[in-house]
Amino acid sequence: GTKMIHLGKNTSSRIVSKGIAAGVSENTYRGQVSAHRKAENARNFTQCDSLLIGDKCGAHTVPYIEAKNSSAQFEHEATTSKISEDQLFYCLQRGIPEEAAIALIVNGFVKEVLQELPMEFAVEAQKLIGISLEGSVG
Structure with missing residues:
Protein backbone atom coordinates (compact mmCIF):
# COMPACT_ATOMS: atom_id res chain seq x y z
CA GLY A 1 0.00 0.00 0.00
CA THR A 2 0.87 3.65 0.01
CA LYS A 3 0.55 6.64 2.26
CA MET A 4 0.76 10.21 0.96
CA ILE A 5 0.32 13.08 3.41
CA HIS A 6 0.15 16.67 2.17
CA LEU A 7 1.18 19.22 4.81
CA GLY A 8 2.09 22.34 2.83
CA LYS A 9 0.39 24.65 0.35
CA ASN A 10 0.31 23.87 -3.37
CA THR A 11 1.73 20.36 -3.00
CA SER A 12 1.10 17.63 -5.54
CA SER A 13 1.66 13.90 -5.69
CA ARG A 14 1.17 11.00 -8.05
CA ILE A 15 0.87 7.35 -7.03
CA VAL A 16 1.09 4.52 -9.57
CA SER A 17 0.39 1.01 -8.30
CA LYS A 18 0.62 -2.13 -10.44
CA GLY A 19 -0.58 -5.43 -9.02
CA ILE A 20 -0.51 -8.89 -10.59
CA ALA A 21 -2.55 -11.87 -9.41
CA ALA A 22 -2.05 -15.36 -10.86
CA GLY A 23 -3.43 -18.80 -10.08
CA VAL A 24 -5.69 -18.51 -7.02
CA SER A 25 -4.02 -15.42 -5.53
CA GLU A 26 -5.70 -12.18 -4.47
CA ASN A 27 -4.16 -8.73 -4.93
CA THR A 28 -5.22 -5.91 -2.59
CA TYR A 29 -4.12 -2.28 -2.85
CA ARG A 30 -4.59 -0.14 0.24
CA GLY A 31 -3.72 3.52 -0.09
CA GLN A 32 -4.12 6.61 2.03
CA VAL A 33 -4.01 10.17 0.75
CA SER A 34 -4.47 12.99 3.25
CA ALA A 35 -4.40 16.77 3.10
CA HIS A 36 -3.77 18.68 6.33
CA ARG A 37 -6.02 21.69 6.92
CA LYS A 38 -3.10 24.02 6.00
CA ALA A 39 -2.35 22.12 2.76
CA GLU A 40 -4.35 24.45 0.53
CA ASN A 41 -4.59 23.46 -3.13
CA ALA A 42 -3.09 20.02 -2.47
CA ARG A 43 -3.47 17.71 -5.46
CA ASN A 44 -3.13 13.97 -5.84
CA PHE A 45 -3.68 11.50 -8.64
CA THR A 46 -3.68 7.80 -7.75
CA GLN A 47 -3.64 5.15 -10.46
CA CYS A 48 -4.16 1.54 -9.39
CA ASP A 49 -3.94 -1.10 -12.13
CA SER A 50 -4.35 -4.84 -11.62
CA LEU A 51 -3.60 -7.65 -14.07
CA LEU A 52 -5.27 -11.03 -13.56
CA ILE A 53 -3.68 -14.19 -14.93
CA GLY A 54 -6.24 -16.99 -14.71
CA ASP A 55 -9.89 -17.34 -13.77
CA LYS A 56 -9.52 -18.00 -10.03
CA CYS A 57 -7.63 -14.89 -8.94
CA GLY A 58 -8.88 -11.46 -7.95
CA ALA A 59 -8.01 -7.85 -7.27
CA HIS A 60 -9.32 -5.39 -4.70
CA THR A 61 -8.74 -1.67 -4.19
CA VAL A 62 -9.26 0.03 -0.83
CA PRO A 63 -8.56 3.77 -1.07
CA TYR A 64 -8.71 6.00 2.00
CA ILE A 65 -8.98 9.70 1.13
CA GLU A 66 -9.02 12.40 3.80
CA ALA A 67 -9.19 16.10 2.94
CA LYS A 68 -9.27 18.52 5.85
CA ASN A 69 -9.72 21.54 3.59
CA SER A 70 -12.08 22.25 0.71
CA SER A 71 -9.42 23.26 -1.82
CA ALA A 72 -7.76 19.81 -1.99
CA GLN A 73 -8.25 17.89 -5.25
CA PHE A 74 -7.81 14.12 -5.16
CA GLU A 75 -8.40 11.69 -8.01
CA HIS A 76 -8.39 7.90 -7.77
CA GLU A 77 -8.51 5.60 -10.78
CA ALA A 78 -8.58 1.79 -10.64
CA THR A 79 -8.56 -0.74 -13.48
CA THR A 80 -8.58 -4.52 -13.54
CA SER A 81 -7.76 -6.41 -16.72
CA LYS A 82 -6.89 -9.88 -17.93
Whole structure:
Protein backbone atom coordinates (compact mmCIF):
# COMPACT_ATOMS: atom_id res chain seq x y z
CA GLY A 1 0.00 0.00 0.00
CA THR A 2 0.87 3.65 0.01
CA LYS A 3 0.55 6.64 2.26
CA MET A 4 0.76 10.21 0.96
CA ILE A 5 0.32 13.08 3.41
CA HIS A 6 0.15 16.67 2.17
CA LEU A 7 1.18 19.22 4.81
CA GLY A 8 2.09 22.34 2.83
CA LYS A 9 0.39 24.65 0.35
CA ASN A 10 0.31 23.87 -3.37
CA THR A 11 1.73 20.36 -3.00
CA SER A 12 1.10 17.63 -5.54
CA SER A 13 1.66 13.90 -5.69
CA ARG A 14 1.17 11.00 -8.05
CA ILE A 15 0.87 7.35 -7.03
CA VAL A 16 1.09 4.52 -9.57
CA SER A 17 0.39 1.01 -8.30
CA LYS A 18 0.62 -2.13 -10.44
CA GLY A 19 -0.58 -5.43 -9.02
CA ILE A 20 -0.51 -8.89 -10.59
CA ALA A 21 -2.55 -11.87 -9.41
CA ALA A 22 -2.05 -15.36 -10.86
CA GLY A 23 -3.43 -18.80 -10.08
CA VAL A 24 -5.69 -18.51 -7.02
CA SER A 25 -4.02 -15.42 -5.53
CA GLU A 26 -5.70 -12.18 -4.47
CA ASN A 27 -4.16 -8.73 -4.93
CA THR A 28 -5.22 -5.91 -2.59
CA TYR A 29 -4.12 -2.28 -2.85
CA ARG A 30 -4.59 -0.14 0.24
CA GLY A 31 -3.72 3.52 -0.09
CA GLN A 32 -4.12 6.61 2.03
CA VAL A 33 -4.01 10.17 0.75
CA SER A 34 -4.47 12.99 3.25
CA ALA A 35 -4.40 16.77 3.10
CA HIS A 36 -3.77 18.68 6.33
CA ARG A 37 -6.02 21.69 6.92
CA LYS A 38 -3.10 24.02 6.00
CA ALA A 39 -2.35 22.12 2.76
CA GLU A 40 -4.35 24.45 0.53
CA ASN A 41 -4.59 23.46 -3.13
CA ALA A 42 -3.09 20.02 -2.47
CA ARG A 43 -3.47 17.71 -5.46
CA ASN A 44 -3.13 13.97 -5.84
CA PHE A 45 -3.68 11.50 -8.64
CA THR A 46 -3.68 7.80 -7.75
CA GLN A 47 -3.64 5.15 -10.46
CA CYS A 48 -4.16 1.54 -9.39
CA ASP A 49 -3.94 -1.10 -12.13
CA SER A 50 -4.35 -4.84 -11.62
CA LEU A 51 -3.60 -7.65 -14.07
CA LEU A 52 -5.27 -11.03 -13.56
CA ILE A 53 -3.68 -14.19 -14.93
CA GLY A 54 -6.24 -16.99 -14.71
CA ASP A 55 -9.89 -17.34 -13.77
CA LYS A 56 -9.52 -18.00 -10.03
CA CYS A 57 -7.63 -14.89 -8.94
CA GLY A 58 -8.88 -11.46 -7.95
CA ALA A 59 -8.01 -7.85 -7.27
CA HIS A 60 -9.32 -5.39 -4.70
CA THR A 61 -8.74 -1.67 -4.19
CA VAL A 62 -9.26 0.03 -0.83
CA PRO A 63 -8.56 3.77 -1.07
CA TYR A 64 -8.71 6.00 2.00
CA ILE A 65 -8.98 9.70 1.13
CA GLU A 66 -9.02 12.40 3.80
CA ALA A 67 -9.19 16.10 2.94
CA LYS A 68 -9.27 18.52 5.85
CA ASN A 69 -9.72 21.54 3.59
CA SER A 70 -12.08 22.25 0.71
CA SER A 71 -9.42 23.26 -1.82
CA ALA A 72 -7.76 19.81 -1.99
CA GLN A 73 -8.25 17.89 -5.25
CA PHE A 74 -7.81 14.12 -5.16
CA GLU A 75 -8.40 11.69 -8.01
CA HIS A 76 -8.39 7.90 -7.77
CA GLU A 77 -8.51 5.60 -10.78
CA ALA A 78 -8.58 1.79 -10.64
CA THR A 79 -8.56 -0.74 -13.48
CA THR A 80 -8.58 -4.52 -13.54
CA SER A 81 -7.76 -6.41 -16.72
CA LYS A 82 -6.89 -9.88 -17.93
CA ILE A 83 -4.48 -11.02 -20.59
CA SER A 84 -6.73 -11.22 -23.62
CA GLU A 85 -7.02 -14.18 -25.95
CA ASP A 86 -6.11 -11.80 -28.79
CA GLN A 87 -2.83 -10.85 -27.11
CA LEU A 88 -1.91 -14.50 -26.58
CA PHE A 89 -2.99 -15.47 -30.08
CA TYR A 90 -0.87 -12.68 -31.59
CA CYS A 91 2.23 -13.88 -29.72
CA LEU A 92 1.62 -17.58 -30.39
CA GLN A 93 1.20 -16.91 -34.13
CA ARG A 94 4.66 -15.36 -34.11
CA GLY A 95 6.23 -18.44 -32.55
CA ILE A 96 6.44 -17.13 -28.99
CA PRO A 97 5.69 -19.91 -26.47
CA GLU A 98 2.72 -19.25 -24.17
CA GLU A 99 4.78 -18.81 -20.99
CA ALA A 100 7.15 -16.38 -22.74
CA ALA A 101 4.16 -14.52 -24.21
CA ILE A 102 2.63 -14.06 -20.76
CA ALA A 103 5.98 -12.83 -19.41
CA LEU A 104 6.21 -10.36 -22.30
CA ILE A 105 2.70 -9.01 -21.62
CA VAL A 106 3.38 -8.75 -17.88
CA ASN A 107 6.64 -6.88 -18.52
CA GLY A 108 4.74 -4.38 -20.66
CA PHE A 109 2.18 -3.97 -17.87
CA VAL A 110 4.79 -3.13 -15.19
CA LYS A 111 7.19 -1.18 -17.44
CA GLU A 112 5.91 2.24 -16.28
CA VAL A 113 6.88 1.45 -12.68
CA LEU A 114 10.10 -0.49 -13.31
CA GLN A 115 11.62 2.24 -15.48
CA GLU A 116 11.38 4.66 -12.53
CA LEU A 117 13.34 2.37 -10.18
CA PRO A 118 17.11 2.48 -9.74
CA MET A 119 18.70 -0.15 -12.00
CA GLU A 120 19.61 -2.61 -9.21
CA PHE A 121 16.02 -2.62 -7.88
CA ALA A 122 14.52 -2.94 -11.36
CA VAL A 123 16.71 -5.98 -12.09
CA GLU A 124 15.67 -7.67 -8.83
CA ALA A 125 12.00 -6.85 -9.41
CA GLN A 126 12.24 -8.35 -12.90
CA LYS A 127 13.69 -11.57 -11.43
CA LEU A 128 10.93 -11.76 -8.81
CA ILE A 129 8.24 -11.32 -11.45
CA GLY A 130 9.78 -14.16 -13.47
CA ILE A 131 9.90 -16.45 -10.44
CA SER A 132 6.32 -15.59 -9.48
CA LEU A 133 5.02 -16.42 -12.96
CA GLU A 134 6.69 -19.85 -13.13
CA GLY A 135 4.00 -22.49 -13.42
CA SER A 136 1.15 -19.99 -13.70
CA VAL A 137 0.36 -21.13 -17.24
CA GLY A 138 -1.73 -24.18 -17.96
